[in-house]
Amino acid sequence: MMKRPIDLFVAAWFSVSCGFFPSLASSSETEGEAFFESKVRPLFVEHCYRCHSSASGKSKGGLLLDSRATLLRGGDAGPALVPGAPEMSLLIQVVEHRDNVVGMPPKGKLPDEQIAVLKSWIQSGAAWPSPSVTDTRSAGVATVSTDAHWAWQPLRKTVLPVVRDTDWALTPVDTFILEGLESKGLQPAPKAARHILIRRLSFDLTGLPPPPDVVESFCNDVTSDDVVDSQIERLLASPRFGERWGRHWLDVARYSDSIGGGMNFVLDDAWRYRDYVTAAFNADKPYDRFVMEQIAGDLLPTNDECQRAEQLVATGFLMLGVNELGEYEREKLRMDIVDEQLDTIGKAFLGLTLGCARCHDHKFDPVPTQDYYALAGILRSTNPLDEKAAGLFGKLKRMPLPQEPAKAAEVAIAREKLLRLKKELVDTQSALKKPDHPDRQSAENRVNSLQAEVKSQQATVDALTPMALVVGEEAQPADSPVFLRGDIHNRGPTVPRGYLTLVQLEGQPKLPQTQSGRLELSQWLTHKDHPLLARVMVNRVWYWLMGTGIVRTVDNFGMRGEQPSHPALLDYLAHRLIQSGWSVKSLVREIVMSQTYQQSGSPANTTVVIDPENRLYGRHDRRRLEAEEIHDAFLAVSDTLDETIGGPTNTRTGRLGSEGKDEHVGFDPKQRRGLYQPIYRGGLAPDLFRLFDFPDAGLVTGSRNVTTVAPQALFLLNSPEILNHSRQTADRLLARNIDDPARICVLYSRLFGRAPNEFEAQRALSFLTQTPESPSDAWAALCQSLLISNSFLFID
């Protein structure tokens, strides 16, 4: 066995402490200084310097105990030392482990004698021999200016660059891309083959493979370019567009059907937010409006109940995070929720990691803690919790949605009937309590039937009363204190509610005293001059279509994010988004209509050598189907996809994973699209989703991972799900009155959007015949091989 750490450690500390004793032998040493050297310094060295000295390189809590000056300045919690006043010195409060301070040392309280030493040292003026060690914090470390970072600059007016090849570019996007390629002496890849293009467009815009009739017409019409354009219009107008693109947004919104954490309750109404998002993309709701509704839908004016209901549902965005409702300490729970909301708002809309500033000024971006708590005040004045809920644990607020007058009248009638029934039940029961009841038997029967009626009428009323997760306003909006190191017991100064000082906008709205300020926050976010909102969104859309963002770190535009590969293109697209009235569909159209998007995946060899990562977009990046696309594609090709749009899809209710507390609702959405599979936090996602990089529903996920691991192959080979799809696909083929070669043709065109070549057809036939299996088994095996092949699971 090796003998190591302790000795080394002691040696290291000894040398450190020697370094601290420059004036030990000095004759000018006063009594106070002698006391310090003999009693106090050794104590600091033994118990404190490991975390609070320049020698250790650590200043936890921002505090260094290197010198009198550093103690006087103190750390994040303020001055550590008040000479002459031990009671007022934070140093004494923490070593005594008093309430509301973080006890130090963390491993355990010092012996009383040592605390007495510290007190007496401070009492007598806290003498410290000079010279003391250098205070590293005043050693002139230059502050790196972060003001010039590209992302916070206003959007630049862009001018189309001049390119040599004047034939290739069809759209401004192409001109920007071509300029980049030409600057490296490269050329774009040729246009993709038709069958590849239709497959790519179909999956990218709707998440589904192209229907067989479309494949046929598209491939046959070789003469006209219009056919591409008309297919694009068809796909953009399809309700499947909103399902595919809504799911993209749900990744960003860390959507889930259960709250997660220790109290993993199913969110029975979260689906309304999901459907809101889907509908918003289908209706091409202006993106700025979409953002405002999610932040402040409850505070925006409305024209009718229908719009009001829609906007209320949108605020579900603020409530879908992983929140630990089991937290006993209500204020901590509230601030944890605020933190989750701020972190999500920052990443989703601004590409900023605001959460970092909860405990300390952001280390890389110019987001001071003050700004964090200025925003936190807004969200702390917003309440996502049901304050009427009893018990120790928190409960998210649900509220009935407003309804059209006709519907409301219907509910009123149903509710009236319910009240009537309940009253009769109570009356009958109390009559039964009297000893001289005339007809006990029939009254008891009546009680039984009334109980059943009440239950069913309650269900009727519930069904007629849509509920949603909706945030509310605090009765008394208030500014938030800074909580030092993010600890709610450690209150610093209160900061007025406000926005990020990083983005100062002309005429930005003033925050009201009587409301939380969310409405104004939403106006500030969507201000026409905001440098981040449009840039972050166009970059997301570009990523969702092209496979990599112009800024590859799609959720981080800060100093630690990557630089844009095409800054002018990014700003051009941002302008276009704003000019189009924030139309996401127009943006998608503009990109997919470009030559850039329609390139093949096979470029000239030099392109791959010079630009291996395809930062210049000189080819189209191949991508694997995402989990939902795999799910949907298998259902589609076996003709078993249920195309119902929206509605509740939860299979469970109550608290998950806790024995006896969750109920299966008895509803099975498996044949529905992947979008509609309930996403419960806690690893309860379907295997296919879990294995194929479906994002963790607790994290804002602007870009998904794409991993290749053996359990995926095991799943594709052996899971009952895939075996069933294969068999169903086979059975449908066998049911058709055609011969095997024709069946193989049908299969290839359905799966790959093309006919098999002669070799492929022959190989498939011999696979079917050289086997003792039944035709059904042999066909199932063949279908499975094709379904799990790279040609099917990847889009070229």
Added chain:
Amino acid sequence: MQHDPENTFFQQIGSQTPNSALSRRHWLRQVSCGFGSIGLAALANSAPADTSLRLPARAKRVIFLYMSGGPSQMDTFDYKPELQRFDGQDLPFPIPSLQKSRNLGKLMGSPFPFEQHGEGGLWISSLFPHLARHADLLCLLNGMHTNGFDHGQAQIKLSTGSETQVRPSVGSWILYGLGSENRNLPGFISVCPMRSDRGTRGYSNAFLPAECQGTTIGFEDIPAAKATISHLTNDQRSASRQRRQLDLLAEMNREHLQQTASDTRLEGVIKSFELAFRMQTETPKLMDMSDESKATLDLYGIGSQPTDDFGRQCLMARRFAEAGVRFIQLTSTTRKLRPGIADWDQHENLKEDLTFNAACVDRPIAGLLTDLRQRGLLEDTLVWWGGEFGRTPVSQPSKGASGRDHNPSGFTMWLAGGGVKGGFTHGRTDDFGYHAVENKVHMHDLHATLLHLLGLDHEKLTYRYMGRDFRLTDVYGSVVEEILA
């Protein structure tokens, strides 16, 4: 992809092991053949960076014996004579404010007698007679403390270092830091984990590469005898027919690959199918215990009750440890064995239920220690026992005053094997066992120590995500030097 290929720990390790026998190339070849490590090879293309990350390792793997619910320290490993003396009286100091709402009552002495064991004189209660014989292997951490008054926070804290946010699990960090030792097996296995979110956080990779995710074998409500890895078998197709199918698939995939420039992802998929096919034969062999002797099965209490379930888990752990799995988590949930019992969460009926719980695990754990030692595996295997928090020395009148409430401010975990002192007690709670007061070890400190023992510096094992370098220990944690052997 979110992860920054310039900053993956893998290649840093791969590049900087001048003292080890593994060259970077060799190392990469090893991992690129490993279970689920195709992605790692893809990650490890770019230039190596820091070369000072690895410390001398004392352990190569960890077996974590997780007692779900929070075992009571005062009834197991933290002897409190004062608590016995003042049984039924008031606690002489205030109950922490956050627990007041639970209506906590009087001091409750332990119903279980304690004795000292081994040369180290470790105090162990009568609940663990078999384990007590191994007292000189144990390093008791009596001064543990953590965050979170309820299971959710505390268990997620234990598993990930954060009680609120979504972070990678301890095992995922370890696998990320060290890679797998076995080419046909997952590097991180969790046997019978809880199904709830707080359970799955225990093997979640969060933002680390998917290769670092734990593979589950069964779940909390599935008997260990029936626990298996999913999708390992195919009841519709024989191996030879599946081979034919795979050959066709491989041929098609190669044609597809040839149509384009080289693409490592497509090559990765092709390899992953071959690996999957091998796993189908290898893994069941490892799970099959029919080659174990009767003596071994008896050692673990397999075939007897109530030890069979955890005994099987422990034996699996030894087999996985032998096969080179880095992080193995076992979960003791006793409600599957006796309905109505609250696992290790004894708010009530403590005497009877804790007796049952201990009986379920005592012999299996002792058997595991014996077996690991006999095979020379204990040298470099760290065994870690405990729950998410401890319990209060006072009883809970609302539950009939027959049990104890949650208590994160003082509890006991223990370590054994790989690089820690045996027969050693570190840390102390107050006279009643409520708060850790001396040589306190926070969960972050324990995490830092685990990584240290595995040769990883907890301040340097970082992963860049969303522009920030994340650590298992966040900004906390220091290595508990005193317990290192």
